[in-house]
Amino acid sequence: MKHQKNVTIKSKTKEKGTMKLNYKKTIYVGLAFLLISMFWQAYDAIIPKILIDKFGLNQTASGAVMALDNVLALFLLPFFGYLSDKTNHKKGRRTPYVIIGTILAAFLFVGMSFVDNYQTKKIETETNIIEKYELVKNIDEDATKAEWGIIVLTMDESSYKTSMANLLEDYSLFDKLSKDDYNTIKDHYYNYLASHAWEETKASPAVFIIFIVMLFFTLVMMSTFRSPAVALMPDVTIKPLRSKANAVINLMGAVGAITSIILLMILGVDKYSYVNYLWAFVIVGFIMLMMLAIFLYKVDEKKLVEEKIKLEAELKIVDEEENQAHDQMSKAKFVSLLLILFSVFFWFMGYNAVTTKLSDYAPKVLNMGYATPLLIAQATAIVGFIPIGIISSKIGRKKMILFGVVLLAVCFFSASILTAKTGILLYVVLGLTGIAWASINVNSYPMVVELSRGTDVGKYTGYYYTFSMAAQIVTPLLSGLFMDNFGRTILFPYATVFVIVSFVTMFFVKHGDVKPEVKSIIESFDVDMD
Template identity: 25%
Template sequence: MSKQNSTAKAALKLNYKQIFLIGFGFLASSLAWSIYNSQVPLILEQRFQLSGVLIGTIMTIDNFFGVIFQPLVGAASDKTRTRIGRRMPWIIVGIPVCALFFSLAPLQQTLWAFMGAIIIFNLVMSLWRSPVISLMPDVTARPLRSKANGVINMMGGIGSILAFLVGGILSDIRDDKFFAFFFASVLMMIALFILLKFVREPDSLSFREEHNISIKNTISNRWAYQAREALADDPHAKDEEEAQAAEGKKRSFAAFLTLPGAEKRSLLFLLLAVFSWFMGFNAIEAFFTLFATNTYGISGGSATMM
């Protein structure tokens, strides 16, 4: 590494406060998913008497939407340009709609109404999850993203803990489990308020400057200016696009075919291990509360807190 790059890297400093506040978006997402995965199977079995096969099928809806829509929305948000940035328009629309239908879901007494609410929730969640995750790299220089990602993952973990502890307690207050879902909806709206209040994308500043829109002296705008300067000074920024293009070529199926036989087998076994891990984890996550309530006779809330 050259002396210039070493100096530039040393000058970069992670804005932990900003990353912590951005993390509320991921916290809200993780909290909602944890409550969804623990409470929806219970409702499907106890209220609608569905079989395990049907419950498992319904619980895969979010994965289908995630695979289809999240990459498309991520690419679309990259091309979005507004006075509030590239990601925030998706987040501003998505979170309130998610919060509304998440609160309405446990109140539905017919299967079709309940399915309609959770399908809309899953669809809209897939429209704002990618943008909210993209906020961190949008304001963080490349050498600092590993540290920033650690903060974001910590916030996601806190969201899951809140879902299992607080959500578990709230789910036993009423038979329809409304308060657990409402708790997640309230946290989603609080997260949206925090993002609107304290997070400004550097792209938003550029758009406002180009269109002669006033920029107030707020902490979010000051942090956005600092982030833009850090990204501009990042010695890795110019090479990032080329690196991503090269990485894309490495990930192509054609590149896989050119690998030596030993490397192909190694990669296939690695992919099989990852596939098996996720399959097992999702099976446990979706059916654990049902297993605990049916096997040990405990309440849904107690099963959630386990």
């Protein structure tokens, strides 16, 4: 979400009576952002598991698919944002895109569930993958060589079977495996199952092609209305109140994400593989359409825009920065800008790798569901925004970011040493991760736009999102490549390294750290939730 420029209000008599945010109106406007966030949370949780477990893609290939939405976003978000700026429709400039995009995305998303269900039935009836999966889905570090040996005997001849048998040769019959060998042998077995699913996919590629085509068009439809939905809030809110309104919009997004997480927990599809996701797809699609219906019933875009323009005229709100000279940026500030942007790139490289791969990692490495840890991370981030906003105003943005980066690195390193026996500690680790990420997110974007001048805020916002989205394109592929070659347990060490690098680049930043204004409690939530 964009932070707004400074304004002057040349009306003293009406300021107190009219300068209040209409929270109810803003909440209804935020329903569009709620359904967007709900979709992405469900998408990021479900789609990687389908690609890996049911179609047999390796980590690199599934990472490429998961990066597709960010590739599309680089081109489609600015395009549809520009297109909506030029639109003149009886429903307004933004609403038509929200209507069309939501309806088509919801139906396509639900349609993907039927393709997934068909592929699941093929695996059930034409392979023994699920029976083989049942042998290991609850196995932990206490399993002995004898138990693993029985599992190896059930396997078809393959390089995975050979590697597992060779690894077991170093142990006596009732010995437990070391942590590293346990992770390696379990990883080999899951890759063995995925290879069987891939053989099924290659033998009958039509199902996979249909799924990818539907996924592609779903992503396109989601891209058609994200920028218009985000732009709607500034369209209907006067400048001095946009910070508070932006906070409400982001809270609505958090509610949407938490709704998806709770849904996956209730349906019990967050821990095991080869489950039926039909109801998860259908319910998410249905809620999207319900939120759209309420949005259309309560939000009259043209009327709200007219009310906002009238209020601006009454209050004589003047944008002081429209006429500011655009001074050339000094070399020192330019270096700081680059360091901040590279810091953004590096910490997104670490963080997004974890959020993209956790739904595959948690069940297969820690024998636990991924929904509850994600829910805790979201909750602690929301709770943390208020004290983080207060502390940042006292000690400065850079120090708060460095604190968040250190805490994030510690969290990811701690997660890397967890096992199935100690996996319950992931709840604590991701709870602290939520606080760390909030500490970074609250302050990083303002530091970027602090270096802008006048009407350049939009351009600097573009810089920020270019670097963050570039990381989100690269890291699913790169982390997948590492996981394919070194096993799933490389995920958190990989993330830790990139977060540490971001500390180094951030440490040398010298500009953009002015003391923020004191904010109300609700304004402490004014961050980008992505």
